Amino acid sequence: MTHDASDDGTSKHEQTARTGRKRDHTRDADILDATLEVLAEVGYAGMTMDLVAARAKAGKATVYRRWPSKAELVVDAIARMKRSQVDLENLPDTGTLRGDLLGLYKPQSIEEGERRLRIMAGLAAMISTDHTFADAANAAVVEPWADAHLVFMRRAVDRGEIPATADIETLSQVIPSMAAYRALVQRKPFEREFLLALVDGVVLPALLNTPIGDAPAT
Missing domain, CATH: 1.10.357.10 (Tetracycline Repressor, domain 2)
Structure with a gap:
């Protein structure tokens, strides 16, 4: 009898999908713009990744996969703002x-x-x-x-x-x-x-x- 699940219970299909799925960057601009909006409204201390995801109407997993921390998210958002000006x-x-x-x-x-x-x-x-x-x-x-x-x-x-x-x-x-x-x-x-x-x-x-x-x- 063959086993299609790994030791952690993840199926081979799920593992393939997880490792083979390409990151979708089409929402990056919306997320970065939402970051600036939230940052301007509540400040860095009050800003959370969940607030940004909600403002951008994006899944929280999408935001966390792309930016592991809110500091990295803010830096990228500021960089996008500058690139649009220069x-x-x-x-x-x-x-x-x-x-x-x-x-x-x-x-x-x-x-x-x-x-x-x-x-x-x-x-x-x-x-x-x-x-x-x-x-x-x-x-x-x-x-x-x-x-x-x-x-x-x-x-x-x-x-x-x-x-x-x-x-x-x-x-x-x-x-x-x-x-x-x-x-x-x-x-x-x-x-x-x-x-x-x-x-x-x-x-x-x-x-x-x-x-x-x-x-x-x-």
Whole structure:
């Protein structure tokens, strides 16, 4: 007599289905959007995977299979939000570095600005409770913007607008890092006036006044 069940009582058919089933990622966008909504409403402490699943109208098993923890879910949701704002394939190209840096800025309504601050507050709370996600949060919040600014600065070097000796690797991170600090620590919106102060008072002077002898090592 043959046995079709394993020691734990699972049938061979069930085992095959379990191991052979491909993950369905078609609901990922809905789940990540729901994550941001719940995070903005109840904060990181009040957020649960079950709340997200209910908001996304997805099965709890679907959420847990894709994201083992809510911290990982939040990081992916923030990354999706940033990717929707920074399209490296379609960046502004105004002909000047200043124009490009300002052209990337998108004004937000008061409601959207407040929502974004609540989301960032949730992210800050997550990092404060689990520092292992700091690098992932940096990749989601700072790096997409820094990558865009680096593209702008390379263009400016090619045009002869700024010296080739400028440390664009470092200076491309200034505005994104300050934006993250303003949102995560100061809990303030990133407004155009603040961006202008950084562009005209910090970044452009630093790029244009790079001493020839201080060229970054290659």
